[in-house]
Amino acid sequence: MISLRAWRNCSVKTRVTTVASTVMALVCVFASLMLLMAAPPPPLYGSAPVLAGFIGGSLLLIAATALVTYRMMSKTLQPVRAISGKLATIQPSNLSERVPLPSHDDEFKELARAINQALERAQAAIQEQLRFASDTSHDLRNPLAAMRAEIEDSLVGREETDWAETADRLLESVERLQELVGNLLEISRLDAGVAGHHDLLNLAVLVAGELDHRQSKVRVVRRFSSGVMVNGDRIGLTRLLNNLMDNAERHAHSSVRVTVEHRGDAAVLEVHDDGSGVPPEQREIIFERFARLQEARAKDAGGSGLGLSIARQIAEDHGGALTVEDSPSGARFVARFPRPAAPASLSG
Incomplete structure (x- = not known):
């Protein structure tokens, strides 16, 4: 057990050198046995000088194999030492630095590229x-x-x-x-990826219940289909709906239409206000954290610019998506969720 632990703690080039030397020693032993068995009398090893020369040559061959293998492995692993040496100097304050790319297109170059991509993602995350x-x-x-x-x-x-x-x-x-x-x-x-408990939910029942408890400032028109089921976190989906409704009521002139229905393989929740809408070039910007368009600031100076970002993240955590889609007037927010494969029971 001790020898096995020591072997695991050895460097790669030490392991490869040991294996190559052992293989060469076995080859020499095998060759000696073959010569001994095939040699006619008097045997080839009957002469002491010949036997000594054979043994000395075998030892020299094994030593040469070990030396050449060790030097080759040292040269082969130079990119790894360069990469690890550079990584040791990279601190959270200088994530813009990258590890060197080896000159040859091999696994070490793929490793260096993967490390640099990881550093880029870490840098972007820290900047965010x-x-x-x-x-x-x-x-x-x-x-x-x-x-x-x-x-x-x-x-x-x-x-x-x-x-x-x-x-x-x-x-x-x-x-x-x-x-x-x-x-x-x-x-x-x-x-943090803290997922709530997912249940099989009737989306129309959930949305209707939440709208019944809201004191809306504008007229809310409902258009619900029956049997629209989703696997989801009740609290998260409620938060998504309320964020969309808060945004719609803030921008609506007189009414908001809420739709729940099946479209293809998706369960769809749509919130459509009759306001001025969102310009196409700004439909992604509004989902950024703390992003607020000029009109939104004018209508509600106290908003935080986080509601839509949270709503989209909740949709994505449910395997769905939240987008702003074309409409004749106003802003039409569409949340799509994958339909359950085989709904077994209904939960309101």
């Missing part, structure tokens, strides 16, 4: 996290600064301050802060 942290701190500072200014102004003129009115204004900032923190917690959960 830095941007996210910067945007988050900016959006957190705004309501806090508003609350502080409101409190300081109220304290300056204590006698003239209408504390009930001040409390109402502070409550608005607190609600905005609470919404932002809730969105950040949801993003952290989604980024």
